[in-house]
Amino acid sequence: MIAIKTKKRLTSVNPTSLALYGLIAWFVVAFLIYPNINIYYEIFFKDGNFSLEAAEKLLSSERAMRSLYNSFILAVSLVFTVNIVGVALVLISEYFDIKGAKILRLGYFTTLIYSGVVLVSGYKFVYGETGFMTKLLVGLFPAFDPTWFHGYWAVLFVMTFACTSNHVLFLSNAIRKIDFQTVEAAKNMCASTFYILWRVVLPVLKPTMFALTILIFLTGLAATSAPLILGGAEFQTITPMILTFSNSVSSRDLAALLALILGLATLVLLTIMIRFERKGNFMSVSKVKSEMVKQKINNRFGNIAAHIAAYCLFLLYIIPVVLIVVFSFTDAHSISTATLSLGSFSLSNYMTVFSDMSAFKPYLVSIVYAAAASVTVVALALAASRILHKYKNKWTFALEYSLLIPWMLPSTLIAIGLIVTFNTPRFIIGNSILVGTVWMLFLAYVIVHIPFTLRMVKASFFSLDGNLEDAAKNLGAKTFYTFRKVLLPIILPSTLAVLALNFNGILADYDLTVFLYHPLYQPLGIVIKNSTDTQALADTKALTLVYSVILMIMSAITLYLVYGRKSRV
């Protein structure tokens, strides 16, 4: 009976769809489930026997334990510093009446177009030993140590300013949604500006701040490029340590164990975050909401202090960007000596990038990877969303949760999972080895971008009017024709927006790339990081500045197209 039913069901599905379902199932099992389970085996089983050798090695390795401790310290410190700076930015740009807030906001938004390895290398370029700002400070204060920019404080400084993007996006949004009548009601009861801020405004922002705090903590734990570029020997954290261990076959188990610890911490924290999110945000009970009106700081000294703080923060955000843009137009000598003269300005760096193939190659590699991965992940998400939209059973439930696995795991763990799994021939991928091939990085890019893409594409699928499909069917259209002509054109704008965001994110990625890149095809992130080494040539540094400027422009265009004017996502 069951066999007949199954046969009936299978024959009702057309062969192309069946092949597609098979392909998705294979991908999920081979790349999302298998490597993440295999990693446990690699850590805890040696030659088929259970072993705690990796754990013992970890406990006895002073460097590894130190890195765990450093990561924890960094995460905790960032929770304080990022929240203080992030909240200050949002209050300045959204809540208080600060003169020139629109321009200030542009400065605070720079981290949206300029992040990760590009930002860290930019800060090193500006504040490093030969950096423009360090030279300026030494000029002003001769006793100032030019080698100041390394170790814990440098990492904390950079990450504090680099990690405020989420505050700028989400906390600003939350503050804009506050019902202004609640503020007016408090004023009506004679509350002062700061009392209202403390008792009426900030409590409403608490759920958002809580979620942001967890994200900051996770960012701190998994920090890669900042400790790698600025940490120096004295401040190494987990991810750089995992990277070091993963490069040697004998310590790969240690790398995997460290990645697993990172993964467990992420899992626990995200679970807490989801639980708190489910408890819900504060819902406004107002019948008629009124828009937020910016608050004047009545205390004169308070007002002046707020303006000074606002403009100092603006300078801190804008200086690295401005200097990178300015120096990208100068020659190697100016870049290496951090000096500016009118005669040193030229377009030659830009011309080299676009005329010399070896200079353009990192761009090309990154563009090919970003384009291939973002198109693949969108295609996968479209197919999966279509299945999730069409059917609702235990298999689709399993499919959805499997596709969300990468959301709960740090990219480092995913990278290590892939490395320890596919460094030997595996039946599931036709007995081939993936480590050392160009496919490894492509797969990893696809995997880590699945959850975000799926959530976005699925949302647009589920917002479709179910009758559209029925109407097309009623008019004689077959499934694929309906998908192509009716459904796809409707969800295309939001799908393209997701594709653009993914493309942008992959283009200058470093944290995942560093584990899996092919030495002959170095993507931008790697080249940019390498240019921060002290022995890097001034010409290389010049090219990196050009790469950074172009990346910033591309990010700005993408963000404008996606979020600007008519929002697509």
Added chain:
Amino acid sequence: MITFNDIQIKFGDFHAIKNLNLHIEEGEFFTFLGPSGCGKTTILRGLVGFINPTSGQIRLRDKDITHVPIEKRGIGMVFQSYALFPTMNVYENIAFGMRVKKASKEEIDREVRDIARKVDLKEDQLFKKVSELSGGQQQRVAIARALILKPSILALDEPLSNLDAKLRVQLRNELKSLQKKFGITTIYVTHDQEEALTLSDRIAVFNNGIVEQVDTPEQVYNQSKTEFVCNFIGDINKIDRQMIQNSRLKDAIDPNKIAYIRNEKVSLHPLPGADAVQLKGTIADQEFYGLYSKYVIEVAGGGELKTIEKESGFARHNVGDEIDIYIKTSDILQY
């Protein structure tokens, strides 16, 4: 033309349609009427082919279509939301079915313009986005899209339910004249009794997956066959037992049955005929609606009766007035 033979539709344990037997004539405007969840949309979707009946047979012109694919049934459908394709303009929406059938460009163009003219869509509206059209125009596009393939039946699933009251009346009239113009057999699903009464040649009243009555609108209203139908259609008074006991009504009403009388059959003026019964009462409440007034009367023998009276700009009776009430026993419905 359409015959439903012993149709049953089940969703798991839920019995959506229970043993439906129904026949619809060629050219008829036939309405499935009932409250939400009664199975009316389910059976329409079963007819169009979106749902397979659990058992039974659907016949169209003596041909069994129970398992015929949707596109081969020749039934055009207009959806509740109209389901117009938002990325296509009016022309492309109407042409969709013909494009699927790979008709030639010339043929498509001729047919689209022809059907658009018939549903009163202007030439310049053909190339507008569907979102730029008014509710009425959107309805006409949905009908044109359904009719271009020359279906033998037009199925409409609550097409007026999302509109405001005034537009609903206007479109109802348009719909009726279009159906007359095309002469197509039309199956209309609605929960709105007024729509059903004004549009239909015949109505099937659904309740909990079964058909309670199939009749003309007049019969359904005046000769409701079941208690559910008489309660669902129009406003009605349930006659209190005390009122029956204390009046001449007891000679006409079976004591084992429940008696109802429609509001408009309760008169404040003497009625002719030997079966007219006079009662006494006091006005307990009065509502002025402009065209008529509605009165709630406390009857002297016990219970209440509601009635309506046409007005000429003012209410004739006030709360507290003592009045005579007249009803004819032949107007009483008993179940």
